[in-house]
Amino acid sequence: MSQPKRVLLAAPRGYCAGVDRAVVSVEKALELYGPPVYVRKEIVHNKYVVASLESRGAIFVDEVEEIPEGSTVVFSAHGVAPAVHSDSADRGLKTIDATCPLVTKVHAEARRFAGEGYQIVLVGHEGHEEVVGTTGEAPDVITLVQDPIEAASVVLPETDKLIWLSQTTLSVDETLQTIEVLKGRYPNLMSPPSDDICYATQNRQVAVKEIAPQCDVLIVVGSGNSSNSVRLVEVALDAGARASHRVDSAVELKEAWFEEALTVGLTSGASVPEILVDEVLAWLAERGFATIELVKTAEETLVFSLPPELRRDLKAASLQAIKPKE
Numbered sequence: 001m002s003q004p005k006r007v008l009l010a011a012p013r014g015y016c017a018g019v020d021r022a023v024v025s026v027e028k029a030l031e032l033y034g035p036p037v038y039v040r041k042e043i044v045h046n047k048y049v050v051a052s053l054e055s056r057g058a059i060f061v062d063e064v065e066e067i068p069e070g071s072t073v074v075f076s077a078h079g080v081a082p083a084v085h086s087d088s089a090d091r092g093l094k095t096i097d098a099t100c101p102l103v104t105k106v107h108a109e110a111r112r113f114a115g116e117g118y119q120i121v122l123v124g125h126e127g128h129e130e131v132v133g134t135t136g137e138a139p140d141v142i143t144l145v146q147d148p149i150e151a152a153s154v155v156l157p158e159t160d161k162l163i164w165l166s167q168t169t170l171s172v173d174e175t176l177q178t179i180e181v182l183k184g185r186y187p188n189l190m191s192p193p194s195d196d197i198c199y200a201t202q203n204r205q206v207a208v209k210e211i212a213p214q215c216d217v218l219i220v221v222g223s224g225n226s227s228n229s230v231r232l233v234e235v236a237l238d239a240g241a242r243a244s245h246r247v248d249s250a251v252e253l254k255e256a257w258f259e260e261a262l263t264v265g266l267t268s269g270a271s272v273p274e275i276l277v278d279e280v281l282a283w284l285a286e287r288g289f290a291t292i293e294l295v296k297t298a299e300e301t302l303v304f305s306l307p308p309e310l311r312r313d314l315k316a317a318s319l320q321a322i323k324p325k326e
């Protein structure tokens with residue numbers, strides 16, 4: 001009897017606490033202040049989420065200089081450099097900072113170690129918004145190293161006060177390799193007090209590693225500029241998936257990928273709403289992959305409260321709504 005076609009559905013997958021908070025921040029700002037609400041950069045790296053917020057009145061811009069003075073702006077989950085805060089103040093913008101608290105933690109570490117006289121190696125990808133924001137905290141003492149290859153040749157300052165930090169959405173394994181190479185060349189390189197690669201990135205990678213060895217093809221739902229989504233494809237291939245592809249949504253799936261496949265793995269990046277995974281499951285079911293096995297490697301319960309400036313205005317609005325009319 002032939003083996004049935006099946007889908008191994010990874011869990012955890014999809015939205016993390018930081019993305020949920022950022023998206024809800026824009027939704028609440030639109031409700032509270034009315035459109036337009038400006039958002040600096042993509043609030044999270046997902047085309048579907050950005051398009052759906054645009055349809056409700058959010059306007060995405062690259063820099064605060066594009067925003068009319070006195071408007072409301074939300075900063076994305078990836079964080080901003082201090083200069084963006086001061087430029088916003090100069091334009092009289094009302095700011096809501098939806099930077100993920102786990103990115104804010106890395107900013108705080110960069111400030112603290114720079115203040116204590118350290119030189120900092122930031123492991124991350126050049127040009128990624130989070131890296132730009134973190135570097136902006138201490139540009140004179142941060143050296144960016146992207147991968148083990150760069151680690152083998154980078155020239156770091158000769159000092160005993162040398163520490164590494166990282167972008168939150170990297171491959172755990174590749175980052176360890178990068179640090180190993182750096183420590184081989186700079187034995188005095190110190191490690192940060194706690195992990196910078198966030199819980200959500202790590203959990204999604206662990207779940208993919210669990211299913212990958214059984215998968216003929218492993219699909220990652222996520223946008224091309226989403227670091228953690230792109231990493232999931234790399235992790236899947238490293239962990240033994242015969243093939244792996246990233247798609248923004250079901251319309252990008254190709255019949256040819258599944259011609260020989262019996263077991264398909266499925267996961268999604270931390271900025272991906274579940275509706276996009278459901279659409280991929282429906283597409284697969286139409287092609288005979290109707291059996292879904294959930295493979296859960298962790299429980300996630302973390303929730304972040306909304307940015308304080310937004311909570312304050314929401315509270316004021318609700319008090320206003322219940323105040324008796326004079």
Ligand code: SF4
Nearest residue numbers: 016018019100168198
């Ligand atoms: Fe925060 Fe991690 Fe989610 Fe980025 S992926 S928003 S760091 S929880």
